[in-house]
Amino acid sequence: MSEAGSADEVCLLDDDVSVLNSMRFLLLAEGFKVRAFSNPEEFLAHASNNPVPLLVTDVWMDRVTGLEVLARLCAISPKTKVIVITAREDSAARATATAIGPIAFFIKPFDDEKFVAAVRQALA
């Protein structure tokens, strides 16, 4: 995290490194600035000191669930937009995520076009 965050930078959070990297590659290919985190605490620390316009996060992660991250992010950076990705469609998770207000909700594996479109729209 040597480089400071910028207003058009997308943050990615997933404890599965291969999934995390694949999303990073996808967004890089479309020319986005991307910052990837596999540890929620590190991301939250980053969000406390830098502008985070958009977070793409996995909902189920070890230790701290994605929902818990979203709740804390809401307190740190209420303006950050969130796109939620989950491996499993779970009505309770979707309800909670909706309550927090993500701008998009994707179930792995997801359609890359729709995903890229959602990111572009969020940053517009």
Add this chain to the structure above:
Amino acid sequence: MSSAEHDEQLNLLQTITMEVAAAGDVGSALEIVLRRVCEKTNWALGQAWLPNKEKTLLECGPVWVCGGPELGSFRTESEKNQFPPGIGLPGRVWQSKAPAWIDDVRDDTNFPRAGAARKLGLKSAVGIPILSGDEVIAVIEFFMREPRHENEQLVKVIAAVAAQLDLAMERRFVTAELSRTTQILQSILSDMGDAVIVADKHGNFLLFNPAAERMFGQGAIHTPPSEWPQRYGLYLPDKVTLFPYEQLPLRRSIRGEEVNNIEVYVRNEKVPQGLWTRITGRPLREATGELLGGVIVCRDITAIKEEEFFRAGQSNVLEMIAADKPLIDVLTSLVLLMEGQAEGLRCSILTLSRDGQHVLHGAAPSLPEVYVKAVNGLAIGPRHGSCGTAMFTRKPVVVTDVMTSPLWADYRKLAEICGLSACWSTPIISPQGVVLGSFAMYREEKRGPLPEEDRLTNIATHIAGIAIERQRQQEMLREREARISLAAESADLALWSLYPEDGTAWMSEKGRAIYGFEPDAKLTCDSILSRVHPDERAKVKAEYDSECAIHGKFESEHRLLLPYGKVRWVIMRGRCLKDESGKIIETIGVTVDVSSQKQADLQLQVQREEMAHRNRVSLMGEMTASFAHEINQPLTAIANNAAAARRFIERGNIDPSLLQELLQALIADSRRAGEVIQGIRSLVRKDTSVHTRLNLNAIIEDTVRLVGTDIVSRESVVTTELDPQLPQVNAAPVQIQQILLNLIMNALDASEGLKPAERRIIISTRSDKGDVAEVTVRDFGVGLPKDRPDKIFDHFFSTKQKGMGMGLAIVKSIVEAHGGTITGENAADRGARIVMRLPAARGEIEKNKAAA
């Protein structure tokens, strides 16, 4: 002295000398001397004095002569007197050893018989000693009526005549001495128990003492020595071969040999019962060494010999017992042995039936068959003859007369027919106190047993007891063997023996059928091994060799491949018999045909595996979150990476290193997806029975990871407390994973009603003494049924809304198939604890002990 007188005296001397020499004995010689001296020299009376045995007194000798009957009173007077040395005329002559002359005895102060002499008018007297060497052996005295002075010439003549006597007298003494010695010898010989026989060199008997007469039944018979064996009935120890005459001890001793301890059996008309004698013989020789004859001393050793034979007979009977001869033969030999010990003795042995109620014929070779047949099968009781009563009362029964004894009331007729009078019976009792039978003695005389007969009875009952008991044991053994072999025949059991030394083998009939051998085929260790299925043969052989060498026993379950392709499942169990040096001399054992059970087992196993498989498939249904996650993660990454690559290419902006990175990620994620699928496949695979050495801690961690997503999605926490010292187990990994998955899913289900913070599951492991690996899954949920926690392992038991109730039943069967146990219990505070214990793999125990 005139010449005529001188001639007369010479004439006298000559006559007497001739006459004495011709005399047959001392007495007549003495008489001749006394008579001739009286006649020729005018003496009225002459008599002789002889010293007594002690040589302390002179006594009047038996011979005297006198000139008239009136002189008899002086003889009577003389016979009343005994003279010590120096007293009276004889005493004086005896002492002085010289002639003495008395002119007139009436005036002599040392003549005690003076009174008698005066009455008869005897006046002069002369005493002459008869000398043998220096010893006076007799004194002769003469008396005449007229007083006369000593006539020296006359004395000389008389002395010269008397000197003729000493030879005769001396011979008499020797003869007397000899006859005395002979008398003593005779009395010794006649009182002697040993027979003494003396024979001269021609074989004429010189001595045959009374003992010899008794021993040989007759005295000395004048018969040629070559006929001795026949006449006296002398036999070799075989009792039938006549003793060779030349070898007879007496014959050999006559020949000059010394013979020692020759045993001769004597039996003849006078000694019909026969007797044994042990003979020692010595030759008799002159001082010059010339053979005179021989003497033998014979000792009666019949008693010793009979005792010897009796003992040998007992040994023989005992040997028969040891050799397991038929009981009837043993008892018959015993009875005959006893009967041989006493004249007129008849014996019988009866045995008691197994029910203890009836007598059975044992042996009675000398009793009439009608009696034997009548007795066989009779009941025992308090008044049932001698034997029936003895067995009933367990005490000896002595009946001196069966005709009057109340015990024989029912059997009198029988006894009368058989000529029995006395019957003494003693029970035969085993050391454990069981009555086995009875031994009876019968006699024709009405009397009780003698001490010797009691002794025989003791021996007989003792030996018979051994024989009967042994036979009973043999019978029981045979029955048991028969039962065992019956059981073996009916139970698909093969009995076999292997003899590694020469490679031969034996197998029971049923065994041959199981192994597919012809009933008369010659078997070897190799031919038996050749029936083991080729796939297992090497393994079975190696196991057999090492197990027998180390443990001396062997057990193996394997297949047999019979001719024509039939396969049997068998369990083979053997035990080695070793010699002192530890070398295996024989391996005996059984083989059980378990094909039918095996078939059932296999079927059961198939069913069990089917059930387990269904359980695993249904488990996967419950683990959807985990599987979806596990599969979706790599698929998502693959899709994203592929899309990214496409987009890079579309933009014509390709950084080769970036593209390479993308492709690497694609490959890795594909592999990861493949591995997940592989894991799922392994869980749904049917054959999962391959065992391997496992670390349960690692499997637990893998499994917890596998269901991680489900745990998280159920907002539960699973923690592990794993013992690093846990021994490894030998198990099928997928089955263990299945067990753990079941237990974790159950624990998650049980925790469902709790608040998320309380949804905890603890999986712990520990080593129990190093030989058991224990796994505990503990939750804080609803707990197990209070009345019977173990009910959860029953089929179709379930506390859940969904589910078939098969999970834990399958878990239990898997654990048990691994030789382990699984139990359930309620924790003290709340929740349940399921404990699984699996035996440590071989080698683990030793390893752990060494580490400790």
